Amino acid sequence: MRTRSRRDWVVDSALFALAAAFGLGMATARLRWWPQPEPVWLFTLDQVAGALGCAALWFRRRWPVQLAVALIALSTFSELIAGAAMAALFTVAVHRPPRITGLLFGGGLLAAVGYQLLRPDPDAPAYVMLLFGLVVQSAVVGWGLAIHHRRKLLVSLQERAARATREEIAREMHDVLGHRLSLLSVHAGALEFRPDAPAEEIARAAKVIRESSHQALDDLREVVGVLRAPVGELPQPGVGDLPALIGESRQAGMRIEVRWELTGEPPATIGRTAYRIVQESLTNARKHAPGAAVEVEVTGAPGDGLRVEVRNDSASRSAGEGQGLLGLTERAALAGGRLSYGPEPGDGWRVTAWLPWPP
Template identity: 45%
Template structure:
């Protein structure tokens, strides 16, 4: 595991891993804080030593206790140097220097810094154990280093209050840092979930558009096949008819090519949104053009349209009706060439919109179509109708006709 893969906050990790993180991730802020702690500790050592010397200018202290002042100063200087290693071994330094709290006044500030580091970077149980040890040595310190202005118990109480204050401060800093990390992780998780939802929405939208384009391509290619077949079986047709059929083939081939480019553009995930191809959005108003296009291809289509308040038809419902009729006409050309196709559209607000495409079943059963298909057209229509809350039925009915019927809700 590299340092780049580790969390930025070692105080949230187990001891060994936190130490590893501390060894590899000392930021500029850490250097500044450690330098300030070192200068503060060194300043306290000098101040405490000078105060001890000033309190006994004539060396009136008994000889067995006189060694404490220089020894205390040396201990304080050593602890100042250990400040730079507190991030690497916070608990080890706190435990190793705990006996010094029995007598050392000069090392009080660096020892408090070690203690504060343990409270911030280690579990609460560990911090409380170090606190209990410090409160125990506090009784001995008040006896060995009595304050000339305070009684024994006053000195002991002040030492305990200072330890408890550092404990509360360290726990507050730890809790605040954990809260910040938690909020940051929550924000990052929310952002990641939002990006995932956007990606899923784009994927679903691309899939929906691709299905719609499948219907468009199937329709146009069926027209191409129909006219090409007419030219194949009527080589002696009049030049005007041949030219007309060739024009229809050319126009539909060009349109199919454009639609194919659109499909490829939609399915390319790397295509920027602003460069996506124009999406076809047919409505119920485009249905007459679809019928005329099929009639121009030689399909005999009979239409019965009794839709009331056409201008109020919801866009999604009108588009679904268009796709259903388009799929029905395409299937009729594939499997029942030459049969009369009846298209019936009816309904109104509150009653829903009904659409039915019916054609005679070919004599001798279904034909083997020259136009290859994917077999997913009716599956896509069924899914579209289901998502809209409607009903779909297709198959051979009692009269022997093939019937594709759907009902879509139309709120009043």
Template identity: 50%
Template sequence: MELGTRPPLDPAAGVEHPWLVPAHFRVPDTDDQRPPRGGGPVRRSGRDRAVDLTAVLSSLLGGLLLLGASQEVAQPPSEALVVLDLTAGVVGCLALWGRRRWPVGVAVALLVLSSFSNAVGVAALFALFTVAVHRRWPTVLAVSAVSAVSGSLFVVFRPDPDVSGLWMSLLAAVLTAGVVAWGMFVRARRQLVLSLVDRARRAERERDLRVEQARHTERTRIAREMHDVLAHRISLLGMHAGALEYRPDAPPEEVARAAGVIRASARQAMDDLREVIGVLRDDTDGTPAGRPQPTLADVPTLVEESRQAGMRVELTIDVPRDVAAPEVIGRTAYRVVQEALTNVRKHAGGTVAAVHLSGRPGPGLTVDVVNPPVVGAHAFGALPSAGTGLVGVGERVGLAGGTVEHGWTAEGRFRLRVWLPWAA
């Protein structure tokens, strides 16, 4: 799982992962973790324990104040009822310590006790608030109904001569509605915070995925460049080395010239390989500086290099000189010609390769490379081939939005034809 091993968020299920909620979004009077329905253990932080202790002490103090106020009426309750009320209040307040683990059970029990006990009234409101925060609205509605029934029974069991039963029932209903509304507001706010945190984390994961995909794409492009460049250089090395092997009695000047070309090609191949390996080892987000990429204007230089290596190449270019081809089109055309000449050296050495480039903005650019089949065996032995040259050409041209055609013509020549789009 990305970004650590924490489980995914489920905002609709309530607050399940407190470590994802910023501290300034937390509500002091409620838990930051949804209580488990099975009554399992609940992890409590120091803040949670402080909140629970505050709730218990506040409920005890409020219950004692309500119990004391009940002694000031014209007809105070009996001593036995006072002792029962006080006992129920103490037990109910201490039960708040388990409201996180059993919110519904604690709330129902305290609401039942509040039907005759003044001292448990504040604790029952705390428990009702906990249910509103941590449970869905059907459960909250059911517990609220229990609260309404409990308030009605309190009016029956503990009537106040100075206040009518209607007003007491209305006050109980208002308190219940206010506590439930506050709890559901806190729940909705927490769900909103969690959804925003989840959205931010998803956006971060998507960003990391896009970065990784960009790196993979770049490394794939570098691998193609490595294949094209090194195959070209190594084929030149093979051709010159084969010439020296075929003509050991060549004049010293020709041998020296061929050896110089071999040394220069080997050095260029090593430079290309060093640059590619350096890029592959770079894991930073920055783009390493490299040599300028070839363009359509570099094709004549490529052909001349092949001619100096002993190949016979006929080059025809029918492209407007005053219009520069787009970078992608020019680089793709260059690599296509490079791969085509490499294949000719590998599979049809000694033949004449005809390279024809034509096109302009609008109709597009066409690269046509034709060569006849080799007659007899290669003079210097066939060079090894990975068999992926034309596959790489197809992938490269496909990325540029072009098309590739290759195969034997009716005249018995092998033809590689590539069309590349060139916007007007």
């Protein structure tokens, strides 16, 4: 059992005080208005049951259902225990499934009927007392269920936010590391299949491998840093980083033609999405269409939107079977845009995206 927090102590003390005040109020009223309504032993037993019921509330967190069952059963003959029984029923409504709460609610109504049969009030009709009990129990259960569902909603929202964060980090790792590792694969493959290449080419390939390895480690540290410190932010590349990205791909031997017509700087979210689209498209071209010529087109203006298109003249159909392009489609949709991809006439491949750019 966990240690009570300060808030737990305050809540438990308040419930205990309310239940005790209810019992004392009922006892005082009975002595004042009905000096000798019933046998003395019954009134004494009622007081003992009420005191024990109030004291038992301190264990309501450990055994909520068992305590509620016991107090509701005692309320069949004890009116002074009613406050403690309502506190226990409220606890069950907050912390246990609604099905259990409903069963105890029905038990409480049966206990009220039993009380009217065992100790009827000569000055009030039985149906009035039963209606009063129904109203009180309904209010207690309704309040408890409202808190229960609110807590479930908060937990669901927290889980959804955590899942979205994990998916975002997974996309970042896929995009960033996929690009870096594909560069490593290209240059390592060149060294493997061309061991007789000139020393200058070998040195250049080794340099690119070393730089890409260091950059991959730096990118990985940034993403993992977000996992360790949730208040941090993910790396935020934009369209301004596209020239460097294209330059890295050209160093890997890719033939890339660029058309660039932008009026102004798009919003950070839109620029970041465009960067990831180009990055993933170039990575796929290296993996699935090595040696193919690639055309990258980035155009747009405020109010017209940002259009990104990446084409290559040779592509394997397997380029569309992985999770990368599906992730890009989700990215574009989250940004309010759209993305399509597929084979070109002949043996090419095209990725086209449109992203909103507010005026």
